[in-house]
Amino acid sequence: MDLLQLRYFRTVARLEHMTRAAQELYISQSSLSKTISHLEHELGLPLFDRQGRQIKLNQYGKTFLQRVEQAFAALENGQRELAELTNQEQRRISLASMSVYLLPNLLQAFLKNHTDISIRLFSNPRRETLAQLERGEVDLFISSPPIEVTTVEQTSLMMEEILLAVPQGHWLAERETINLSEVAGEAFLALKPGYRLRELTDTFCQQAGFTPHIVFEGDEPVALLHLVKAGIGIACIPSLVWKSFPEMAVRSLHITEPRCEREMLLLYSKEHYLSSAAREFRDFIITYFAQFNQKRPA
Template identity: 35%
Template sequence: MELHQLRYFVAVAKKGSMTHAAASLFLAQPTLSIQIRKLEQEVGAKLFERLARSVVLTAAGAAFLEHAERALAELETGRDRVADVVGLRHGRVAVGVLPSVAAHLLPAVLAQFRAEHPGVAVHLVEHDVSRDFEQLVQAGELDMAVTRMPLTLTGLGARTLVREPIVVLVPPGHPLAGRQGVALHELAGEGFVCMRAGYGVRELTDQLCAEAGFAPDVVIETGQLSIVHGMVRSGVGVALLPRLAAAGAEHAVPVTDPPACRELGVVWRRTALESPPVAAFLERLLAICDDELTPAERGAAGAP
């Protein structure tokens, strides 16, 4: 059964005449008659009773008309919805994001994107484990993700957004609280408040401490960044965090070791950019990061 046959059937039913329907469809009458006969063969019943100068619907034709009209209406609605997505009037973008990024880097992006495309829904998926995002993007569960660089999977598009410095959070009254900077080796005797193993921030803490020649003495592990902040404020220990994750801390001292930074970037599935809402969101994200971050913070440029 072809869609054009449904259109022909509805036109004949409305006009009550093969001749008039053929004229409205810009078809030769024999061609129209052939298509109606093929449709009747497909449904297994006569749809029209042929009279001398007109046609009338049979009982089967009258039953079929309702469904044919509904199918054509749904098709037209579907075309309109596609046009809305292409025109960025509707649609959906699924974005994975680290909690610290969601709170401090994305609000401006979301505000501008929503102002420009209010009909496009943005679904944010927060997760602390960066590497999972790459798999979710590759599997099609996310369109893109703002995550830790460098990538571990191949075949994804990627661009660095920001290289943010690492700071050490210290309790009020701590000897390091008033310092302009601290070297990592100075923290060797401190108790550490950390995210749990497997979290990107924890991997970074372990890596930086190992590079400084010691393993962190972890006194508290948690899955919540807010608990890290609270424990440090209460004097339980110190914490190493990227600048975005340390936002709001009263005593955050920059780490002076040259490699002490976290590199964040956006990764995307290249085929996802065939969706206009996804492509528009990525464009807005890159534009705002280019405009608002300093040259030292900004990652290496690379076209999507």
């Protein structure tokens, strides 16, 4: 058994398709099939269930894949740690967040005193980003809500209040607080299904006793704010959006019932090596968000 066999197995297990795996690995399909067969013979167990041209990772394959991933993670961690010890590792960090509005002020504050560090940003769907985190492609992930994955460390950053955004001149614009049930008949703007803020909007409205009448679905809270400003509808918007765009001429109302908030967390893998740059940034993020943990109005 060698690393090449394991790398080939890892690719086939991920794709569950021999032809596509061979194309990705730039080898012939017959060579790849022979390599996988030799590996199974060496282990004394089949790793895939085969039905014609279809292959699917079986229970033995899934168990073995976990150990293979751990082995590659350990090797990659070792390479990065040795490179850092010999000053060969460039000070790079990969950060993921689905809430892009959080990043400009955060990055500006950090990079001001860390000019030797470069940061690569990701903003993929949550499931895809978690997979990147577990593969070691992403160092840090700002996310919500908590997850049940034992290989991922989770640090609570803050409880972020969700506010109701209404346009200037709206019949609620002079109010400071509101019971969400009062806007059951209003047109709502929301993120597309699959986004956490959309799930929260639907849940809060259901708790208030109604299903929101959604007239627009978007990808970014800031886009929703612009449409609220134009009078197209109202929207549930995280409080930090206003701190990022204080000039936005939109009224924000505190929702007293139900309680509307979400927990923001910082996630990172327990199994992948965090460089000194990533550790510095992790600590900075925790301190940075502590300033926003303020009590909301009763």
